[in-house]
Amino acid sequence: MDTASFQFVFFGLAVAVLSNFSRSRVWRSVVLFVASLVFIGLLTHDPVSLLPLAGFLLLGYGCLMALEHGWARLMVWSILAIVFAYVWLKKYTFLPEQSFLHFPYFTLGLSYIFFRVLHLLIESGDGVEKRHVGFGVYLLYTLNFTTFVSGPIQRYDDFVRDQLTNEPPPLNAAIVGLQLERLVRGFFKVNVLAMFLQAYQQDAILQMGEMMPLNLKLYAAARLFALYPLFLYCNFSGYIDLVIAIARLMRITLPENFNRSFSAACVIDFWSQWHMTLSSWFKSYVYNPLLLALMRRISSLTIEPFLGVFCFFVTFFLVGIWHGRTSQFVIYGLLTGLGVSVNKLWQVALTQAMGRKSYKNLAKNPAYRAFGRGLNFSWFAFTLIWFWGDSKEIHGIFAALSPALWLGVWAAIWLSATILLALWEITRAALLSLKTSDGPMLTSRYARVVYASALGLAALFFTALLSQPAPGIVYKAF
Amino acid sequence: MDEQQIYARLTEIFSDVFDDDIQVNPELSAKDVDGWDSLSHIRLILTIERAFKIKFSTSEIGKLENVGQLVALIKARA
Numbered sequence: 001m002d003t004a005s006f007q008f009v010f011f012g013l014a015v016a017v018l019s020n021f022s023r024s025r026v027w028r029s030v031v032l033f034v035a036s037l038v039f040i041g042l043l044t045h046d047p048v049s050l051l052p053l054a055g056f057l058l059l060g061y062g063c064l065m066a067l068e069h070g071w072a073r074l075m076v077w078s079i080l081a082i083v084f085a086y087v088w089l090k091k092y093t094f095l096p097e098q099s100f101l102h103f104p105y106f107t108l109g110l111s112y113i114f115f116r117v118l119h120l121l122i123e124s125g126d127g128v129e130k131r132h133v134g135f136g137v138y139l140l141y142t143l144n145f146t147t148f149v150s151g152p153i154q155r156y157d158d159f160v161r162d163q164l165t166n167e168p169p170p171l172n173a174a175i176v177g178l179q180l181e182r183l184v185r186g187f188f189k190v191n192v193l194a195m196f197l198q199a200y201q202q203d204a205i206l207q208m209g210e211m212m213p214l215n216l217k218l219y220a221a222a223r224l225f226a227l228y229p230l231f232l233y234c235n236f237s238g239y240i241d242l243v244i245a246i247a248r249l250m251r252i253t254l255p256e257n258f259n260r261s262f263s264a265a266c267v268i269d270f271w272s273q274w275h276m277t278l279s280s281w282f283k284s285y286v287y288n289p290l291l292l293a294l295m296r297r298i299s300s301l302t303i304e305p306f307l308g309v310f311c312f313f314v315t316f317f318l319v320g321i322w323h324g325r326t327s328q329f330v331i332y333g334l335l336t337g338l339g340v341s342v343n344k345l346w347q348v349a350l351t352q353a354m355g356r357k358s359y360k361n362l363a364k365n366p367a368y369r370a371f372g373r374g375l376n377f378s379w380f381a382f383t384l385i386w387f388w389g390d391s392k393e394i395h396g397i398f399a400a401l402s403p404a405l406w407l408g409v410w411a412a413i414w415l416s417a418t419i420l421l422a423l424w425e426i427t428r429a430a431l432l433s434l435k436t437s438d439g440p441m442l443t444s445r446y447a448r449v450v451y452a453s454a455l456g457l458a459a460l461f462f463t464a465l466l467s468q469p470a471p472g473i474v475y476k477a478f
Numbered sequence: 479m480d481e482q483q484i485y486a487r488l489t490e491i492f493s494d495v496f497d498d499d500i501q502v503n504p505e506l507s508a509k510d511v512d513g514w515d516s517l518s519h520i521r522l523i524l525t526i527e528r529a530f531k532i533k534f535s536t537s538e539i540g541k542l543e544n545v546g547q548l549v550a551l552i553k554a555r556a
Contacts, residue, residue: 126535283516284540291520292539308517344517356497360512 001042003470004190004239006463009183011039012146012246019250020171025164029140032163032250039145040106049106052089056110059085060117061138067124068132075125079118086114092325109148111322111478115281116142120156122285137164146247150239150475152257153277159252168251177445179245181452186241188455189234191470192462197231198471205393208400221401221409225381226417228388232474233261236275239473262421265363265372267343267379271316278319287315305348313341323387323478328394332386339379366422373425374418378410479530479556484549491529495522504546530556 001008015035019028044050063078089107091100120133120141133141133156141159162168204223207216237258247254255277264270271279291311295304320333351359362368385394398406434441441447463470485502492500496513500506508514514522520539526548527533532555542548 123537126537280540285536287516288520288539289536291517292524295520295524304521305517308520356513 001039003472004187004242005470009187009242009246011035012242013183013249015145016246016249023166023168023251025166025168028168028251029136029163032144033136033140036140036143036145036148039148040109040143043108044106046104049104052101052105053107053110053113056082056085056089057113057117057139057142060113060121060142061135064117064120064124064133064138067121072125072127075121078121078125082114082117082121086110087325090325093327108476109143112147112149112151112153113142115151115153115278116156118285119153119281123156144252146243146250146252147254150236150243150473151275151277152240152244152255153281154254158255162252169248169253171249171251176249177448179248181448182241182245184452184456184459186238186245188459189238189241190473191238192459194231194234194238195462195466195468195471197227197234201227201231205397208397217400218405218409221397221406222413222416224397225378225385225409226413228384229262229377229381232384233258235471235474237261239475262377263373263425264376265369266347267339267376268312268347270376270380271319271340278322282315282319286318287311290314305344309341309344309348312344313337316340320383326391328386328389328391332383335383335386339383370418370422370425371414373421374414374416377417377421378414381413382410479553481549481553484530484552484556487529488526488545488549491522491525495525502545504549505544507544526552532556 001011015031018035019031021027040050060082063074063081066074067078088095088099089101089105089110120138124131124133137160140163141156144154144159147154201224204220204227207220208224212220240257244254244256257276257278259273259276261270261274264273291307294307294311298304298307314337316339317333317337320336321329323329323332347359350362354362385397389397401409431442432440436444438444489500489502492502492511495518496511498512500511508519523534523539530552532552534551538551542551
């Protein structure tokens with residue numbers, strides 16, 4: 001049930017049908033709450049294993065009540081308590097082993113509950129939002145099964161807007177059709193594309209440890225580098241397609257998490273198009289307040305851009321280390337922070353050297369954008385090695401080739417990604433330019449029905465033929 | 479301070495921060511202005527805070543989507 005399986009899709013569709021028996025907020029909330037409890041119950045059969053998660057939720061609600069009752073001075077302590085409880089329950093390796101709970105317990109969904117709870121605490125603590133969050137609504141918001149496993153991170157106000165109203169977002173045949181098409185697309189991405197990409201990448205990892213001619217080894221190195229970002233995209237965005245479609249059928253509009261991520265022409269743009277709700281959360285609650293605090297203290301137009309670079313580094317370092325509890329995620333965080341901050345530094349330097357208008361023209365140049373797209377892809381692929389590999393695997397991979405050859409592999413991926421992504425953009429634009437009287441032919445109802453049917457059949461064929469369980473959703477582990 | 483005065487003051491601030499003549503209107507947002515990135519957004523917020531002698535909270539800054547919302551916030555505070 002925590003994968004993009006048939007069972008999950010049918011469960012979601014059944015809940016959506018039940019939810020639509022009435023538009024009443026009470027009925028829809030009862031259905032959502034019971035469905036979320038059933039969902040969690042299907043993931044673990046041991047009630048004791050849920051106690052730490054229940055404790056975390058109670059701690060969050062206790063802090064929230066304290067802030068709601070005017071104890072604003074407790075905001076920092078509340079945030080620290082929640083952060084500590086999170087890193088302790090997730091067993092981050094910098095904490096002593098003896099301090100951890102020594103029984104198996106359930107942490108699935110904890111990361112995304114963590115973001116939602118912190119969001120509520122910060123908004124209540126800053127004194128602007130004068131609202132009461134009831135315990136029932138708090139549980140509904142934090143345990144919502146559509147966002148439980150891997151997000152997207154929905155804001156409380158947006159959740160309440162759709163859920164706690166008797167006039168929820170409308171649902172008609174066209175909207176239902178679009179959501180069904182999205183379900184098929186998401187299912188195909190996770191169960192066919194991601195599965196094949198993962199198999200090819202795993203094969204390349206195995207080949208790296210074997211004796212073989214250099215040209216084949218270089219090809220294996222390129223595959224293990226370049227295939228993982230594509231696998232991760234299909235795995236994660238496919239699952240997000242499923243949950244957004246299911247939620248919309250339940251009349252809840254979840255925020256989008258991906259927006260043509262690999263079309264981004266630089267690292268900074270990429271992070272506003274990839275895992276968007278996570279980036280937006282960190283921008284709202286880390287980057288903005290940190291930069292504002294620094295700029296209030298240091299008032300200098302010369303230094304300001306460098307404060308921005310520093311804040312980018314801190315923000316994306318934290319984004320990186322959130323992904324895991326071991327030291328390799330510290331390296332992933334450092335590389336992610338480095339990529340974004342060097343990108344910002346480059347923009348600052350070029351703007352100062354060329355002037356704003358000339359830099360703006362350069363940034364629009366198709367060739368410059370194509371090389372930027374390729375560079376972003378190759379950099380992301382490189383940083384992800386510390387995301388998917390364990391320390392032994394990483395050591396083995398880098399020991400298999402000399403640093404110069406690795407540099408060559410990276411350059412080849414940069415160049416290949418530049419050409420292939422540019423061709424993709426050109427092809428997409430050309431296809432979208434074919435229009436009927438109703439708009440682009442590619443996005444017409446008939447085209448959608450044809451390709452959704454084809455993807456659905458292909459997904460059924462491959463899942464039945466290979467008889468393999470749906471691949472795990474990578475982000476459920478975080 | 480009425481809305482007209484707020485828009486007039488904001489027009490001066492936008493021109494100063496973005497070094498360009500900008501027609502400030504309620505629908506104006508970051509995608510409409512060259513150079514309105516996350517860094518200049520904070521510079522803009524700070525300049526507005528100083529000009530109107532107000533302070534925005536973290537959640538308010540995070541939720542701002544266009545100038546109309548910004549003006550409504552300033553109006554409520556100033």
